Amino acid sequence: MKIKLFLAILICSGSIMAQHREYAFAHTQDGDLRVSIVQLWENGPWFADFNIGAVHRYETGGYYCWGGVINCDPNQDYAFPNHDIQGTSEDVATTSWGNNWVIPSAEEMQGLLNHCEYHFEVDASNGSEREQTFLVFQGKDLYAQDYILLPIAGNFWPENGIRCVNRHGVYWTSTYGECVNPPSGCALYINATDGTVTLDTMGCSAFEAVSVRAIFRGEVTAITEATSDYQVTKVIKDRQVVIIKNGIEYNVVGMKLQ
Numbered sequence: 001m002k003i004k005l006f007l008a009i010l011i012c013s014g015s016i017m018a019q020h021r022e023y024a025f026a027h028t029q030d031g032d033l034r035v036s037i038v039q040l041w042e043n044g045p046w047f048a049d050f051n052i053g054a055v056h057r058y059e060t061g062g063y064y065c066w067g068g069v070i071n072c073d074p075n076q077d078y079a080f081p082n083h084d085i086q087g088t089s090e091d092v093a094t095t096s097w098g099n100n101w102v103i104p105s106a107e108e109m110q111g112l113l114n115h116c117e118y119h120f121e122v123d124a125s126n127g128s129e130r131e132q133t134f135l136v137f138q139g140k141d142l143y144a145q146d147y148i149l150l151p152i153a154g155n156f157w158p159e160n161g162i163r164c165v166n167r168h169g170v171y172w173t174s175t176y177g178e179c180v181n182p183p184s185g186c187a188l189y190i191n192a193t194d195g196t197v198t199l200d201t202m203g204c205s206a207f208e209a210v211s212v213r214a215i216f217r218g219e220v221t222a223i224t225e226a227t228s229d230y231q232v233t234k235v236i237k238d239r240q241v242v243i244i245k246n247g248i249e250y251n252v253v254g255m256k257l258q
Helices: 092-097 106-115
Strands: 021-028 031-039 046-048 117-123 132-138 147-151 155-157 161-163 168-180 183-191 196-205 232-237 240-245 248-250
Touching (some): 021 092, 106 183, 147 168, 168 196
Antiparallel strands (some): 021 031, 031 046, 132 147, 183 196, 232 240
16 A cells, blocks of 8 residues: 655655665766665675666666666667676666666566565655655565665656656666567566566566666775764564654654654
8 A cells, every 4th residue: 555655854864874774986977976875685785775867766767778878768779688788888887887886687686576575655745746656675684674765767768758657667687588579678577556566587678768776896885873963773663663763753764653
C-alpha cells in the first residue's frame, strides 16, 4: 500500500547517519560531485545514493540505452549485447563519473532482491506539482538502518518522450540479456502498479532509454559522524528500525511516527 510521507530534513542534512553509509567523489564534466554510498549487506557493493544524471536522491536522473552514454539519445545508440559492458567505454557510470564507478552486474543487482526488504513509498513534499514514487531497498539485521531509494522514472522514447513515470521503472545491469531479437540488456524491472520487482534475464530492449544506478569500486571515505548536539538513538521496535532524535521517533526514511 502506498503511503504519502514527508522525507524529513534531518535525513537530507546528514544529522542521522546509517551505519554502512559513507561517501565518494564522482568526477563529472561539471566538476567533482560528492556522492553518498550505501552498503546493504555484508561484503555487498556500495550503491550510489542517486541515479546517473541526478545530483540528489529525489531526482530521476538521465535515461540511457544499454551501452549508450547520451541522456535521452534521439538516435537510440546502444552497444551490441554480446559482452558485459561493466567498466568499459560503453558503461555510462564509468564515462559519466570516472573509473571507480560502474553499472552493477546482473548478479550484483540480484543481490538487492536476495539480501534486502523492499517496499514502495510516495513522496508529495519534493516541491513539484505531482507525487513521486520510489522503490525502497532496505537492508536486514545489522544493515536494517541502511537503504536506497530508486525513483520510478519510467522510460524515454524519441517519438514519445518520457513516459510511465511513477508506474514503471527499469534499471540497467551491465549484463547482456538472453533475448537477441530484439537485442537486450538484463535489467531490474519495477512495476509500481502491481508492486512487483524482478530481475529480467531475458532483458529489456537495448535501444530503450532507462535509469542507471551506479556502484562504487574505489576506496571509501568515512562520513562525518553526528555531532554531540544531536541526541540520536537507533532501536528495533515492532520489528522495524526506529530512529529517536531528541525524543521524537522517525522511521528510516525520515517520517515522524505517531
